[in-house]
């Protein structure tokens with residue numbers, strides 16, 4: 001009988017120790033779990049501007065080793081360019097730019113300026129990355145400078161384009177602008 005009383009007591013003490021150990025372990029896990037991660041996020045600002053707001057501009061074909069075009073304004077308004085900003089992931093900011101060029105002809109030229117904002121919490125480096133263009137358009141970045149942008153900072157970019165001689169009559173072309181944003185300490189300068 002004596003032995004039977006002692007065993008439960010030993011069990012209680014053993015479980016008590018185990019309980020203390022378990023509590024300490026969960027506390028550690030909880031602290032780790034609530035560590036706040038930085039957020040990498042950016043968006044296009046709504047203030048996109050363009051050169052062609054009426055009378056068209058035309059340019060000569062650019063040389064391949066330069067980002068420049070020589071352009072001048074004409075006295076007619078035939079072609080036009082629309083820039084649409086989209087929120088493709090539904091998080092409330094604009095993350096995609098679609099450019100539509102309508103009723104254009106060989107030599108039609110335009111210049112688009114826009115801004116991107118770091119709306120996350122970690123510093124970013126923006127990079128003018130890609131333009132997914134049809135062969136009828138010659139699109140070139142004007143400024144591709146890269147420097148770190150703190151949370152809330154705004155970076156300006158611009159690109160311009162000329163319609164090639166291979167353009168079809170009264171054609172409409174669509175393309176996307178792709179900007180890359182890299183966490184500043186991972187960016188290769």
Ligand SMILES: [Ca+2]
Pocket residue numbers: 041042043091093095
């Ligand atoms: Ca976003």
Ligand SMILES: [Ca+2]
Pocket residue numbers: 052053054055056057076077078079080
């Ligand atoms: Ca025009």
Ligand SMILES: [Ca+2]
Pocket residue numbers: 086087088089090091092093094095
């Ligand atoms: Ca978005």
